[in-house]
Amino acid sequence: MPWTTDSIPDQSGRLVLVTGANSGLGLQTCRALISRGATVLMGCRSLQRGETAREELQPDLRGGDLDLLELDLSDLKQVGRAARTVTERYGRLDLLINNAGVMAPPRTLSRDGYELQFATNHLGHFALTLALLPLLEQSPGARVVHVSSGAQYFGRIAFDDLQGERRYDRWSAYSQSKLANVMTAVELQRRLQDRGSGVLSLAAHPGLARTNLQPSSVALNGSRLEALAYRLMTPLFQSAAMGALPQLFAATAEEAEPAGHYGPDRLGGLKGHPKPVPMAAAAQDADQRRRLWGVSEELVGASL
Numbered sequence: 019m020p021w022t023t024d025s026i027p028d029q030s031g032r033l034v035l036v037t038g039a040n041s042g043l044g045l046q047t048c049r050a051l052i053s054r055g056a057t058v059l060m061g062c063r064s065l066q067r068g069e070t071a072r073e074e075l076q077p078d079l080r081g082g083d084l085d086l087l088e089l090d091l092s093d094l095k096q097v098g099r100a101a102r103t104v105t106e107r108y109g110r111l112d113l114l115i116n117n118a119g120v121m122a123p124p125r126t127l128s129r130d131g132y133e134l135q136f137a138t139n140h141l142g143h144f145a146l147t148l149a150l151l152p153l154l155e156q157s158p159g160a161r162v163v164h165v166s167s168g169a170q171y172f173g174r175i176a177f178d179d180l181q182g183e184r185r186y187d188r189w190s191a192y193s194q195s196k197l198a199n200v201m202t203a204v205e206l207q208r209r210l211q212d213r214g215s216g217v218l219s220l221a222a223h224p225g226l227a228r229t230n231l232q233p234s235s236v237a238l239n240g241s242r243l244e245a246l247a248y249r250l251m252t253p254l255f256q257s258a259a260m261g262a263l264p265q266l267f268a269a270t271a272e273e274a275e276p277a278g279h280y281g282p283d284r285l286g287g288l289k290g291h292p293k294p295v296p297m298a299a300a301a302q303d304a305d306q307r308r309r310l311w312g313v314s315e316e317l318v319g320a321s322l
Contacts, residue, residue, distance in 0.1 A: 020283075020291035021263065021267055021271065021291055021292050022263070022291070023050040023053070023054075023259075023263070023266065025271070026050060026051070026054045026266060026270045026271075027054070027270055027271075027272065028054055028055055029051055029054040029055045029056035029082070029270065030054075030055035030056070030081055030082070031055070032055075032056045032057070032112040032113060033056070033057050033059070033108055033110060033111055033112050033113070034051055034056050034057070034058045034059065034111075034112060034113040034114075034115065034269075035058075035059040035061055035087065035104065035111060035113070035114050035115070035150070036048050036051075036058060036059070036060060036061060036115045036117055037061040037089060037091060037115065037116055037117050037118035037143065037146070038061065038062075038063075038117045038118025038119060039058070039059075039060035039061055039062055039068065039071065039117070039118075040060065040062045040064070040067045040068045040070070040071035041067070041071065041229065042227075042229030042258050042261075043117055043165065043224055043227060043229055043258055043261050043262045043265065044060075044115075044117045044118065045071055045074075045075070045258070046258045046259045046261070046262040047115060047117060047262045047265060047266060047269075048060060048071075048075055048084070049075055049078050049259075050262065050266050051082075051266075051269075051270075052075060052078050052079050052080065052082050052084060053078045053079075053080050054080065054270075055080050055081045055082050056082045056113075057082040057083045057084075057085070058082065058083075058084055058085070059085050059086075059087045059104065059108075060072060060084060060085065060086050060087065061087045061089035061100065061118065062086060062087070062088065062089060063088075063089065063090045063091075063118075065086055065088050068086045069086065072084050072086060085107075087100055087103060087104065088100065089118075089146075090142075091118055091137070091138045091139075091142025091143060091146070092120075092128040092129060092130075092134060092137045092138045092142060093128065093129040093130070093142075094129075094130050094141070094142065094145055094318055094319075095129075097142050097145045097146050097149070098145070098149060100146070101146060101149035101150050102149075104150060104153065105150075105152075105153060108153075109153070110153055110156060110157055111150055111153040111154050111157060111160070112154070112157045112159070112160050112161075113160065113161050113162075113163070113269055114146070114147060114150055114154065114161070114162045114163070115163045115165065115265060115269055116143040116146070116147065116162065116163065116164050116165060116199070117163075117165045117265065118138065118139075118142075118143075119135075119138060119139045119165070119167075119195075120134060120135055120138050120139065121135075121192055122135075122188040122189050122191075122192045123135070123188060124188065125182055125186040125188070125191075127181075132181055132317065133180070133181040133182045133186070133191060135188075135191045135192050135194075135195045136180060136181065136191065136194065136195050136198070138195075139192075139195035139196065139198070139199065140195045140198040140199060140202070140314070141314060141317055141318055143164065143199070143202075144202060144314045144318055145318040145320055147162055147202075147206065148318075148320045149320065151217070154217050155215055155216070155217055158216065159216075160216070160217045160218070161217065161218045161219070161220060161268070161269055161274075162203075162206065162217065162218070162219045162220070163220050163221070163222060163265050163268045163269045164199045164200065164202055164203040164219070164220070164221045164222075165199065165221075165222055165223070165224070165265050166196045166197075166199040166200045166203075166221050166222065166223045166279075167192075167196040167199075167223050167224070168223055168225065168226070168281075168287060168288075169189075169192055169193040169196045169197075170193065170196040170197045170199070170200050170223065170297070170298040170301070171298050172189075172193045173190075173193035173194050173195075173196055173197030173198075173298060173300065174190075174193070174194065174197070174300065175194055175197060175198065175201070175300065175306060175309075175310055176190075176194060177309065177310075177313070180194075180313070196223075197298055197300055197301065198310060198314075199221060200221045200279060200297050200298060200301040201300065201301045201306065201307045201310050202307075202310070202311070202314070203219050203220060203221035203277060203279070203301075204219075204221075204277045204297070204301055204302070204307060205307040205308065205310070205311050206219040207219040207220075207276050207277035208277075208307075209311075211276070218274070218276050219276065219277060220268040220269075220274055220275075220276070220277065220278045220279070220280070221268065221277075221278070221279045221280075221297070222264035222265040222267065222268040222279065222280045222281065222292070223264060223279075223280075223281045223287070223295075224258075224261030224262065224264060224265070224281070224282070225256060225260075225261060225264075225281060225282035225285075225287055225288045225289050225290070226256065226261075226288040226289060227256055227257065227258050227260065227261025227262075227289075228256070228257060228258060228261075229258050229261070256282070256288075256289035256290075260282075260289065260290075260291075261282075263282075263291060263292045264280040264281050264282065264292040265280075266292075267280050267292040268280050268292075275294075278294060279294065279295055279296070279297045280292045280293065280294060280295060281293070281295035282295075
């Protein structure tokens with residue numbers, strides 16, 4: 019029997035932070051979790067868009083609550099402020115879903131001077147996770163879910179040019195950031211186990227899900243060819259609600275395993291219900307994972 023949102027265990031009393039919560043996969047993840055009783059912190063770059071999303075979700079509340087958290091993952095100082103806000107306002111956290119992302123913009127630098135996709139998709143979530151680990155480690159059954167993409171399979175960590183200063187290809191940079199997500203998931207689990215922590219680190223990808231990432235990418239780059247390609251691919255896309263199922267499985271399913279990786283079960287991982295799926299080969303390379311972790315610690319100024 020396929021795993022659906024009806025399969026999610028009761029989440030009453032659990033506190034969840036979802037990044038990129040106001041649209042797409044994040045919005046659907048929030049909807050599913052509050053319908054099972056969770057209290058959800060909606061991490062949003064725009065509080066105005068976050069408030070609109072919160073109003074939309076209110077009818078789905080089932081005993082928990084919805085709160086907004088200003089969170090721009092491309093700004094490491096704001097990431098730190100957001101983590102302090104969670105600590106001061108709640109003093110606990112049961113589940114962190116690193117969902118937010120940007121996809122294939124022209125080369126842009128973050129506030130900290132890093133390539134925007136690497137900064138937002140990887141470094142911001144890396145810093146947020148490390149800052150919130152003390153809270154997560156106080157909660158039995160706590161988990162961190164790193165949301166990747168099928169682009170991970172085409173990714174390579176360009177250690178000699180992480181920020182695309184010498185050569186920038188927007189899709190290669192996107193694939194690099196998504197590969198970094200799964201590498202972080204596995205390496206974090208190893209480090210948690212080494213210190214005897216009960217927190218689980220897992221990864222998931224949504225397959226080919228229709229979200230705001232595709233139109234945003236087209237608008238930023240003005241590519242008519244890309245717009246046409248998306249229109250031709252329409253039959254392959256699944257809804258954002260279906261695309262959110264793998265990360266919800268990783269976040270809540272009792273059978274989800276440490277360092278597990280979950281994605282859709284049909285059409286080569288493009289769509290369907292969640293199941294365990296292979297990670298990119300590079301994510302299984304312990305030396306590359308350790309190297310990425312060390313570089314990331316240096317860039318965000320934090321360590322575990």
